[in-house]
Amino acid sequence: MSEASTPTPQEDERIKETSALRQALIRPELGGIVGTIAVFTFFLLTAFNSGMFNAAGVLNWSTVSAQFMIIAVGACLLMIAGEFDLSVGSMIGFSGMSIALLSVTFSWPVWLAIIVTFAVCIAIGALNGFIVVRTGLPSFIVTLAFLFILRGFTIYLPQTLERKTIIGGVSDVAQGDWLAGLFGGKILGGLFTWMGNAGLIGVFERGTRAGDPVVDGIPMLIVWAIVLVIFGHVLLTKTKFGNWIFAAGGDAQAARYAGVPVNRVKILMFMFTAFCATVFATCQVMEFGSAGADRGLLKEFEAIIAVVIGGALLTGGYGSVLGAALGALIFGVVQQGLFFAGVESSLFRVFLGVILLFAVILNTYIRRLITGER
Amino acid sequence: MTARSTHAPIIQMKDIQKHFGSVIALAGVSVDIFPGECHCLLGDNGAGKSTFIKTMSGVHKPTHGEIIFEGQPMNFEDPRDSIAAGIATVYQDLAMIPLMSVSRNFFMGNEPTKTVAGFPFYDKEYAARVTMEEMSRMGINLRGPDQAVGTLSGGERQTVAIARAVHFGAKVLILDEPTSALGVRQTSNVLATIDKVRKQDIAVVFITHNVRHAMAVGDRFTVLNRGKTLGTAQRGQITPEELQDLMAGGQELATLEGSLGGTV
Incomplete structure (x- = not known):
């Protein structure tokens, strides 16, 4: 009796000691880390001599990965907050078209076109969020509606104003614009010139650019991706607001009872997703110098797949921005790597489907480990 | 018990009525809650327990009646106000x-x-x-x-939620059926937690339809039946059987209990 009545809590003999491996498994990034190692190993073995891992090749797949990362960060935080945005792809087309129309057709200064576009798109994101939290409808349906609404306007507006669906000439008007350089420029050009001269990276052998390094700087697109990933990761794991994001997605009602402003969190995350889509579109328009009505098709699904590969649960409340960034990296490396390895590019979609299935199964298993469900 | 009744009640609910359209959920309920007491609110399903505590925690506004909190008439606009004032509610499965x-x-x-x-x-x-x-x-x-x-087990989750409310300065802790989904061992853990909280001079409002759980920790017992209170009894003045009868509205259960041989 005296033994049994000690007030200190006893170790529960029915709970087995959890191994370090099992502890490591309970991390949302696990799938992303394993996938990244696997993908790099595969391409280092099969495509090492194809130019995939020289300066130009690295820049090639880094740029594609960075595109995925930018939209994956927004989609990731929104998914953890318990919602989806299927209008991301249409938002990319719409915002790109908006910048091109305002700056070329209406001859606005490019910086003003960019700022107004950001304001309009973030407001549409807020509207998405407002409708979802007010009506209580699934965000799947609400944003599916916006997928069509925005895509429709993206085709209708240039057709009506210019009688075409691709608006070019943005490069000419963006020449020397202070804000355009923030999306379309490159940084660290001096470093790459030095590396070219020092023989660390390849230089052009012939032509007008002979002697210039093959890579003349890091595109702003990659800078944006890195900044957004760091911002998203810090916001989610190191701030009060990050705790609210998890809580809103984990159980909105329980979070409300504890005093978390769930509706505000969700609307802000819809706005952030719209912001990320607009960053993507602005970089793309500045790079290509044009906007097309079909830009951004299927991007919403690619963002969601990257997020799921990164370990987030489709039901919300669990996930990682770093994981989503790794998911985006896997995407970019595989998409470009198949090209370098000389594999038919349509197989990329097969790969996507297969890896998505694996990721979802792994995530469900990890969820059971965390919550102790059987 | 008389010692407790000498200091002022922390919450007085006076003649609370709540109507939802044509449905009268509460038809004039009056209850006083004192600091350091465990006040058990008993009643069968549909008796109005949930509506009553939601009125107390600011989720519903009463149709008629007055709520006095620490001597002042209170008018909570939403649950955040009542949390800030020190009224914390722990919901059965929506706590964690x-x-x-x-x-x-x-x-x-x-x-x-x-x-x-x-x-x-x-x-x-x-x-x-x-x-x-x-x-x-x-x-x-x-x-x-x-x-x-x-x-964590269900009982541990309830305990975490209670500890959280106490840590953040709750003066009144409303527990909405904390033991209804728990096993024997976990129930006794939660009841022990209630006892610890009460000793810190916090008022505990314990909602349950289990007389045994109420008798284990309750200082006073208020029974709700069909939106009305049938009075408040002090510990020692009422037997479990009497409480059970009050909850069921008297007669019918007594008959039923007879046929089941006193096993309910």
Whole structure:
């Protein structure tokens, strides 16, 4: 009796000691880390001599990965907050078209076109969020509606104003614009010139650019991706607001009872997703110098797949921005790597489907480990 | 008991009525709650227990009647006001988020921050330390503050939620059927927690339809039946059988109980 009545809590003999491996498994990034190692190993073995891992090749797949990362960060935080945005792809087309129309057709200064576009798109994101939290409808349906609404306007507006669906000439008007350089420029050009001269990276052998390094700087697109990933990761794991994001997605009602402003969190995350889509579109328009009505098709699904590969649960409340960034990296490396390895590019979609299935199964298993469900 | 009744009630609910359209959920209920007492609110399903506590915690506004909190008439616009005033409610299955760690759950909505380079960051070390301290005080043995709530038992989750409310300065703790889904062992843990909380001079409003659980910790018992109170009894003045009869509205259960041989 005296033994049994000690007030200190006893170790529960029915709970087995959890191994370090099992502890490591309970991390949302696990799938992303394993996938990244696997993908790099595969391409280092099969495509090492194809130019995939020289300066130009690295820049090639880094740029594609960075595109995925930018939209994956927004989609990731929104998914953890318990919602989806299927209008991301249409938002990319719409915002790109908006910048091109305002700056070329209406001859606005490019910086003003960019700022107004950001304001309009973030407001549409807020509207998405407002409708979802007010009506209580699934965000799947609400944003599916916006997928069509925005895509429709993206085709209708240039057709009506210019009688075409691709608006070019943005490069000419963006020449020397202070804000355009923030999306379309490159940084660290001096470093790459030095590396070219020092023989660390390849230089052009012939032509007008002979002697210039093959890579003349890091595109702003990659800078944006890195900044957004760091911002998203810090916001989610190191701030009060990050705790609210998890809580809103984990159980909105329980979070409300504890005093978390769930509706505000969700609307802000819809706005952030719209912001990320607009960053993507602005970089793309500045790079290509044009906007097309079909830009951004299927991007919403690619963002969601990257997020799921990164370990987030489709039901919300669990996930990682770093994981989503790794998911985006896997995407970019595989998409470009198949090209370098000389594999038919349509197989990329097969790969996507297969890896998505694996990721979802792994995530469900990890969820059971965390919550102790059987 | 008389000692408790001498100091002022922390909440007085006076003739509370609540109508939802044509439905009269509460038809004039009056209850006083004193600091340091465990006030059991008993009643069968549909008796109006939930409506009554939601009125007390600011979720519903009464159609008629007055709520006096610490001597002042109160008029809560939404639940956040009542939380700020010190009225905390722990709901049966909506208290915790299973996928989040115990420490993140514990500080949900009240996250501690520390300022680094001008930005307020979530203070993880503080949250972890306080969570571990509070949990061991309540007798819950955590593997670590990062352990997910999903791995805790139902009773432990209720205890975490109660500890959270107490830590953040609740003066009145409303527990909505905390024991109804629990096993014997877990129920006794939660009842022991209620006892600890009461000794800190916090008023506990314990909603249950289990007379045994009520008798184990209750100081006073108020029975609701069809939106009306059938009076408040003090501990020692009423037997479990009498409480049971009051809850069921008297007659019918007595007959039923007779045929079941007193097993209800």
